Amino acid sequence: MKKKNKVLLTSMATIAMCASLVAGGTYALFTSESVVNIAVSSGTVDVTATASDATVTSVLGTPIGTANVDNNTVTLTNIVPGDTVTFKITVTNNSNVAVNYRTVIKCLEDTGLMSGLQVTFDDGTNKQTFTGTDAYADWAKAEPGEGNKEIIVSITLPKDADDEYQSKFCKLAYTVEAVQGNAEVENPIDYNAEENVYYVNNETGMMLMNNYVNTVSHGEGKTLNFALNDDMDMTGYDWTPIRFWWVTLDGQGHTISNLNCGVDDWGRSGFAGYAGGGWMKNFTLENVTSEGTQAGVVAGSIDGKAITNVTIKGSNSVKYNYDLNPEETWGGVGAIAGVSGSVTNMSVTIADGATVTVDHNGNVSQAPGYNKYSQLQDISAYVTDSGTVTEIGEHVYGFLVSDDESLAAAISDINTKNAFWNKPVTVVMKGGVYEGEYTLKQFPEWGGVDAQNKGSAQTDVTFVGKDGAMFTGILYVNGYGQGKSNFNDSENVKTVFKNVHFDAGMPSVDDGTDYLNLYVQKGADNVTFDVCNFTNATHINFGGSGTNGTGDIAFTGCTFNYGGNISGGPRTLTIADCTFNGGYNGFVNVQRGGNGNGIVTVTGTTVNCEEYGFRTNAQAEVTAANSTFNIALSATENIGALVLFRGDKAKATFTDCELHYVSVVNYKGSANAGNTTVTIDGVVAEQVTATDQSSLNTAINSSSNVNVTLNDGSYTMPSASNSDVTISGTESTVVTVGKPNLSGTDVTFNGVTVQGSGYSTGVQHVNTVTYNDVTIKGEMCLYGEKVVFNNCTFELAAGQYLWTYAAEEVEFNNCTFNTAGKSILIYNEGAAPNQIVTVRDCIFNATASAKAGDVANQACAAIEISTENSNGNFTLILAGNNVYDSNFSGLWRVKKIVENSSVTVSGVVYSMTNGDVFLDGVAYTKDADKNVTKK
Numbered sequence: 001m002k003k004k005n006k007v008l009l010t011s012m013a014t015i016a017m018c019a020s021l022v023a024g025g026t027y028a029l030f031t032s033e034s035v036v037n038i039a040v041s042s043g044t045v046d047v048t049a050t051a052s053d054a055t056v057t058s059v060l061g062t063p064i065g066t067a068n069v070d071n072n073t074v075t076l077t078n079i080v081p082g083d084t085v086t087f088k089i090t091v092t093n094n095s096n097v098a099v100n101y102r103t104v105i106k107c108l109e110d111t112g113l114m115s116g117l118q119v120t121f122d123d124g125t126n127k128q129t130f131t132g133t134d135a136y137a138d139w140a141k142a143e144p145g146e147g148n149k150e151i152i153v154s155i156t157l158p159k160d161a162d163d164e165y166q167s168k169f170c171k172l173a174y175t176v177e178a179v180q181g182n183a184e185v186e187n188p189i190d191y192n193a194e195e196n197v198y199y200v201n202n203e204t205g206m207m208l209m210n211n212y213v214n215t216v217s218h219g220e221g222k223t224l225n226f227a228l229n230d231d232m233d234m235t236g237y238d239w240t241p242i243r244f245w246w247v248t249l250d251g252q253g254h255t256i257s258n259l260n261c262g263v264d265d266w267g268r269s270g271f272a273g274y275a276g277g278g279w280m281k282n283f284t285l286e287n288v289t290s291e292g293t294q295a296g297v298v299a300g301s302i303d304g305k306a307i308t309n310v311t312i313k314g315s316n317s318v319k320y321n322y323d324l325n326p327e328e329t330w331g332g333v334g335a336i337a338g339v340s341g342s343v344t345n346m347s348v349t350i351a352d353g354a355t356v357t358v359d360h361n362g363n364v365s366q367a368p369g370y371n372k373y374s375q376l377q378d379i380s381a382y383v384t385d386s387g388t389v390t391e392i393g394e395h396v397y398g399f400l401v402s403d404d405e406s407l408a409a410a411i412s413d414i415n416t417k418n419a420f421w422n423k424p425v426t427v428v429m430k431g432g433v434y435e436g437e438y439t440l441k442q443f444p445e446w447g448g449v450d451a452q453n454k455g456s457a458q459t460d461v462t463f464v465g466k467d468g469a470m471f472t473g474i475l476y477v478n479g480y481g482q483g484k485s486n487f488n489d490s491e492n493v494k495t496v497f498k499n500v501h502f503d504a505g506m507p508s509v510d511d512g513t514d515y516l517n518l519y520v521q522k523g524a525d526n527v528t529f530d531v532c533n534f535t536n537a538t539h540i541n542f543g544g545s546g547t548n549g550t551g552d553i554a555f556t557g558c559t560f561n562y563g564g565n566i567s568g569g570p571r572t573l574t575i576a577d578c579t580f581n582g583g584y585n586g587f588v589n590v591q592r593g594g595n596g597n598g599i600v601t602v603t604g605t606t607v608n609c610e611e612y613g614f615r616t617n618a619q620a621e622v623t624a625a626n627s628t629f630n631i632a633l634s635a636t637e638n639i640g641a642l643v644l645f646r647g648d649k650a651k652a653t654f655t656d657c658e659l660h661y662v663s664v665v666n667y668k669g670s671a672n673a674g675n676t677t678v679t680i681d682g683v684v685a686e687q688v689t690a691t692d693q694s695s696l697n698t699a700i701n702s703s704s705n706v707n708v709t710l711n712d713g714s715y716t717m718p719s720a721s722n723s724d725v726t727i728s729g730t731e732s733t734v735v736t737v738g739k740p741n742l743s744g745t746d747v748t749f750n751g752v753t754v755q756g757s758g759y760s761t762g763v764q765h766v767n768t769v770t771y772n773d774v775t776i777k778g779e780m781c782l783y784g785e786k787v788v789f790n791n792c793t794f795e796l797a798a799g800q801y802l803w804t805y806a807a808e809e810v811e812f813n814n815c816t817f818n819t820a821g822k823s824i825l826i827y828n829e830g831a832a833p834n835q836i837v838t839v840r841d842c843i844f845n846a847t848a849s850a851k852a853g854d855v856a857n858q859a860c861a862a863i864e865i866s867t868e869n870s871n872g873n874f875t876l877i878l879a880g881n882n883v884y885d886s887n888f889s890g891l892w893r894v895k896k897i898v899e900n901s902s903v904t905v906s907g908v909v910y911s912m913t914n915g916d917v918f919l920d921g922v923a924y925t926k927d928a929d930k931n932v933t934k935k
Helices: 203-215 404-416 449-453 693-700
Strands: 012-021 047-058 066-070 073-077 083-093 099-110 118-122 127-131 140-142 149-156 170-180 189-192 197-200 224-228 242-244 247-261 272-275 279-292 299-303 307-313 315-320 337-341 348-350 355-359 374-376 383-385 388-392 396-401 425-429 437-441 461-465 474-478 495-498 501-503 515-520 527-530 533-535 538-542 550-556 559-561 565-568 570-576 579-584 588-590 599-603 606-610 612-616 621-625 628-632 641-645 651-655 658-660 664-668 677-680 683-690 705-710 713-716 724-728 733-736 746-750 753-755 768-772 775-777 780-790 793-795 802-813 816-819 824-826 836-840 843-846 863-866 873-879 892-896 902-905 908-910 917-919 922-926 932-934
Touching: 047 066, 047 073, 047 099, 047 170, 066 083, 073 083, 083 099, 083 170, 099 149, 127 203, 189 203, 197 203, 203 224, 203 242, 242 247, 272 279, 396 404, 404 425, 404 437, 641 651, 683 693, 693 705, 693 713, 824 836, 863 873
Parallel strands: 012 170, 197 224, 224 247, 242 272, 247 279, 272 299, 279 307, 279 315, 299 337, 307 348, 315 355, 337 374, 348 383, 355 388, 396 425, 425 461, 437 474, 461 495, 474 515, 495 527, 501 533, 515 538, 527 550, 533 559, 538 565, 550 570, 559 579, 565 588, 570 599, 579 606, 588 612, 599 621, 606 628, 612 641, 621 651, 628 658, 641 664, 651 677, 683 705, 705 724, 713 733, 724 746, 733 753, 746 768, 753 775, 768 780, 775 793, 780 802, 793 816, 802 824, 802 836, 816 843, 824 863, 836 873, 863 892, 873 902
Antiparallel strands: 012 073, 047 083, 066 073, 083 149, 099 140, 099 170, 118 127, 118 149, 189 197, 677 683, 892 917, 902 908, 917 922, 922 932
């Protein structure tokens, strides 16, 4: 990344000055009564610190940031990379005894700036630098009356700091700590120049080790050496793993316990991030928690002769986490290290009673080798294991790819390298757009000694999408190699796609064109799509037709938007819990699969498509259950077919499915489809086209499950019994409803115009009636267990209502009422005493106001309710956004309510005890002249 020198807007570091008296003392000697009096006074420890002389410089020229001192507070404003703020701290020893003192800078508040700051103390004899951490100067001595001590403090934002530090803030506290001069004091780290060793004395020193690694010069031939002087309890500290690159640590037999490991800059976690080019020895790690893309108790990654005489005790846990470095392609976890390589003469002991839990957490890595101690290299020979290592999940070999180039490289390796045959491989596609053209070969190429020696070798491949990965290119999945004649030779090779977004790149308007971007070639077997998303007319083709088609194909939890469809000749096709929106020419186009019929099974799926749902060209068998099919009429063919058959002996079975807008159940698209059948809930559905009243009468009474398509013209609904009847047509197909008796029948109208014949007329003695995209003209009454109107238009002249009358349950969904002031009247005469009416997202238009006889001085509401002639309970459910014209007095009104009846609207119960009339929840009383006033 190119470093940018930008103003850090509103960034500031505030240095709050304070002095801390760590210890002082008052001493008294007890004496007996004596002629000699002994007076004893206590010493005083009194140290003050004052800040002054703040300046700003820049290695890049004129500084941009500013600094000032006010009331012993140093404020740094708008500092940018390259700026250094320098100020002086004057320490005055007001004590009457010698003192030890040190200076400390700690971070009190931070929004992300502290990690980029470099703090330096310089007292004229000793200069110490700290980067991104609290700063502790070494203890110094001051005699009473010795005079002031001056420490120059500088705070730098290095010139290579990048944009992550823009608009950040931190607040630092500068403290002078003092203690009487004979007290024992301990620096966090002491340097022994003769030995060239930094001795770590306490937990603060542990936390400062990384600072020394970052600031003290070291490298090949010049190691940075640490040693522990004590046991270290790291409870409450967040540990950043150390990079042991030309760094050494001698634990001298001490224990580091309760270590909560974060990650280094590469997402590695453990006591060490990386251990190589240096060494660590002679210490115990106890109760370590580690989580990263490379993670272990001892190190995220180890190399060479890095670790000797290290013991693991207590309860420890290691977990893989992809998000801590998504760029790491060699992720790994293990009890000792995440990844290891070129390790020799290492010695680690997992002590008796120690436990290590290793959680793979979906890890996918290019590191091929694995054992429970580490990934890549088998280091078990260097481990003495007397404890218990428990693994959660499993190591998965594979590739992390981020662009076309890396995806092509991964597929090439899978296609050509011997190491991958007969092993499962996972390809993780990280966020981004993949638009290349690829061919996946899951069997060796035919020809050549090496390929022939592989025999029946195969590779199971799983593609996993991460962070919104989108595939817009073309992928050919080649199930068999050259020379293999049939998918049966594929020996059950598996291809899986999880959370991958496929997009064919076409506009959201479907023009009927196939946009192919996934081609599963002949010979592939066991291809599964799990929670994938297909957009913009993605076409998935399975190897064409005939006995050389593909094997078993499955879609689970997938979504298809804007024309996506599935075609080809699988042996079996399973679709579960999927959603198809906007498909053209069907959502499934299945031909005969390999080795027999194509078997299609659909469960828990919603299909919203145009022209037809299923299309079969041969002896396919379709089974659908617990699914919903909304098949719209196509603009070109005027067909809304559930199944389009173009081959003989094919069949389809539907159980417990909702079928909406289906104009044709069994559309026989060719002369070869004569022996095809569609069965709905155990009854064979017949498809008939009627051209006149006589053929309509014959069709309705010819079968127990009949779908009739009417030519344009005028018809009268005939009576029928014990059958399922679907009548489809266009708006120019007018069906007049008088008082037909359809006892025990379920009736569906699709796309036609229904003409009512007045009060007490309607489809009578019926089980259910469904109206889809129907225009209803004139007044009529509703009957049956349930009546549903979907996307219907009502044309009502003056004085006309649509009466709910004898229907037990009624739904109006997305309907439009064009009226002269009256629309719905919820009313019955006892046939359905407990009536439920739902009105959802409807529009009520009125050319004028109208009044009902029950109320003289108030116009009708869009929905009128009367309990007259009924002792039942009426329920009105209002859902979505219902809109009404101002010519209506309101959305709903109870115009008349009688004793022993009630009305519930949106959960509120209304009865005679509350009022005589209710308008949108407001109660009114009615006088003898039927005029109403608010109660």
